Amino acid sequence: MRRLTHVACTWLVVGLGAWVLARLFSSLDLDYGGHFLVFAGLGVAAEWLAVNFPHGQLSGGFALVLATFILFGAPAAAWTGALATLISQGFWPRGNSLRTVLFNAAQHVLAVMAGNYACHRLAGPAGDQISTGQVAGLLAFSGVYFLVNHLLVSLYITTSGKYRHPLLSRGDALRWDGLTCLFCIPAGLLMSYLYRETGLSGVVLLSLLLLVIQFVLRLYVHTELANRELLALYHVARALNQKLDVQEILNLVLKETRRVVSYHSGVVYLWSGEKCCYEARAAAGPFRDKLAGSMIFKGEGFTGWVAEKGEPEIIYNAREDPRVRHEPGLFQVLRSFMIIPLLADNRKVGILVVGDKRPFAFHENHLHTISVICGQAAVAIASTLLMKQLEDSANTDGLTGIYNHRYFTYRLGVELRYARETGLPLALIMLDVDNFKLINDRFGHVAGDAVLVELARLLRDAVGERGVVCRYGGEEFAILLPGCDAARAGELAEDLRRMVREHHFAVKDMPRQVRISLGVAGYPRDARDADMLVKMADRALYGAKRTGKDRVVLYGQLADLPRQEW
Structure with missing residues (x-):
């Protein structure tokens, strides 16, 4: 929809500009055709050296437009300016499409005619002598020309949805373009005076001086933008000095x-x-x-x-x-x-x-x-x-690839502080492999390591995002379950026990069935601090071992088990 609106608005302006040019052609004094071409050629040079932005440009060409308007009237100003735009942007394109070039030319035509209307309303037609009243008209012409140009550029940008120059605000473009316009007004008046006194030679010499000044302005703007690019680099360097992921x-x-x-x-x-x-x-x-x-x-x-x-x-x-x-x-x-x-x-x-x-x-x-x-x-x-x-x-166990005891200690402290702040529960499952020493003695430490690696993978995949699986030491593992109470942790522990019991461990020359015992404790019901939580879960694990292994025991169930030295 936006593209359709943009194309419609663009061709509407282009069509209106072409229609105005066609209507003005009969008003041209072709006896001065050669002079018009000289003014148009100087306009081409000014446009070609213009500092272009997505929402405007800086050009001394307005001095030529104003001088042409004073000397030959609005039709000549519209035609010479349009030709200068078409030649400068059409034969030496700077990334603009044909539609954009035609829009720029038509925009100039409409701005001239709007300025001409304002001038006529204040002071009547421009003549051979510049009266005090006509000065006010010329100022009105300049102001309306400037305003209409920027309004049409804003229309083009808004309907196209193009990004503006990231280092140049609209205020910058208006300020610089306004200063350029104010400089071009006296230059245009002087140019018209020199034309009457010396002919085209005076106009050409003054135009060359304007082009030099415009080239210096171009260098200034590019330097200003370069400084802003350096400022952007500074922002990057400062941001990267912070700790970012x-x-x-x-x-x-x-x-x-x-x-x-x-x-x-x-x-x-x-x-x-x-x-x-x-x-x-x-x-x-x-x-x-x-x-x-x-x-x-x-x-x-x-x-x-x-x-x-x-x-x-x-x-x-x-x-x-x-x-x-x-x-x-x-x-x-x-x-x-x-x-x-x-x-x-x-x-x-x-x-x-x-x-x-x-x-x-x-x-x-x-x-x-x-x-x-x-x-x-x-x-x-x-x-x-x-x-x-x-x-x-530093936080990973070298054998199994899951978190190690160091990380378990750190994470337990973090989760316990969070549980205290939020009032949420925290559960801990401690488990180890039943009769693991027999596996090492009978089948070798390589087989024992393979069992631990595969068991760690099983536990990590089964727990997933619900908790943190760590190797506590030897054949013992710890599982932290934030936001989970002891009862729900016990259900998960039972699921893990059955899963391991039913899993076929791919270890050569070893019986494929491995069994584990698990102990569960929870905060705040069973323990009030980290050391106590580990101690209570370890006691529950010891209870599972002493009552037959291959089972899950919650710390709260220890009192119901046969008397043991817990």
């Missing part, structure tokens, strides 16, 4: 990239050693849902080739670039791309891909800035992953 870093890359350059959709792929591919881990833009979960294998397509090469690439126009013209996926729906590998010490961490529907949307300066952001992010990602590996290694 990998997902937060990836989201930060997409967010800060948009601070530097507008894009339609973006995705960050991260290398997955398990899947041996680059996996989409963060995405932004209208295609976010479609990009989520996508994968790129080494050397697959152009993106995979860039990832393996390790050097960033720009696609200026996917429809014309032979490298991606026939490649499926995003390359068929977007026009411009930046593909930047995330490298940390020559290690390929991931890939950033951003695309836009406009051709020539990205430039080399964008590529350089985003590459710096990606380099910072890659180092942070590599460091975060390394720290996670070290933490996992």
Whole structure:
């Protein structure tokens, strides 16, 4: 719906501008046709050196428009300005479609005619001599021309849904364009005066001076934007100094990239050693849902080739670039791309891909800035992953791959504090393998280790997200169950006991049946602190062992068992 509205509004403005030009043609004094062409040529130079933004441009061409309006009237100003726009943007395109070029030309025509109407209402038609009253009219012409231009640009952007320049606000564009317009008003008046006194030579010389000033303004604006890009890099560096997880870093890359350059959709792929591919881990833009979960294998397509090469690439126009013209996926729906590998010490961490529907949307300066952001992010990602590996290694049992006694102690303290704050229960299951020493003595320690590995896998898969499975020591395991009372933990323990009893352990030369005993205790009913909870669960386990093994005993049931030295 938005696209239909945008196309309708665009062609309405184009059609109205063409109709106005056709109506004005008969009013042109063609005896001055050569002069009109000179003014149009100077306008082409001004437009070509203009500083373009998605919501405006900075150009000294208004001085030529004003001088033409004063000297030859509104029809000449409309025609010369429209020709200058069509030639400058049509023959030397900067990523604009034909529809956009025609809209820009028509926008100029309508702005001239609206300004002409305002001028006539205040001071009458522009003549050969500039009276005091006409000065007010010319100021009205300039103000209305400026206003109509920005209103039409706003209409174009709003209906198209395009992103504005991420480093440039609408206020910046209005301020700079307004200052340019104020500078061009006296320049246009002076240009009309020089034309009457010296002819075209004076106009050309003054126009060359204006072009020099405009070129300096262009450098100033680019420098200002470069400073803002450096500020964006500073924000990235400061954010990465904080303790972020990998997902937060990836989201930060997409967010800060948009601070530097507008894009339609973006995705960050991260290398997955398990899947041996680059996996989409963060995405932004209208295609976010479609990009989520996508994968790129080494050397697959152009993106995979860039990832393996390790050097960033720009696609200026996917429809014309032979490298991606026939490649499926995003390359068929977007026009411009930046593909930047995330490298940390020559290690390929991931890939950033951003695309836009406009051709020539990205430039080399964008590529350089985003590459710096990606380099910072890659180092942070590599460091975060390394720290996670070290933490996992410190908290993981080397044999079974589940959490170890160290992590159990830490997690028990965390869960107990949470239980006290919320009033929720906490249960602990302690279990060990019955007659495990006989397994080691008869079948060897290799067989015993295999039993422990397979038992740990069974317990972890069965408990899942309900609790935390740890190897407490030797053949003993501990299962923490947050939010679970002793009764429900006892039911789970019974399910685990039956599951293990019925499972066929794939251990060579060993009877396949393994049995376990389990003890259960709960907070706050059975214990008030961590040490007591472990002690009570261990007593319940001891009770299960002393009363026949292969069974579950809750601490609250110990009093009903035959008397033992618990």
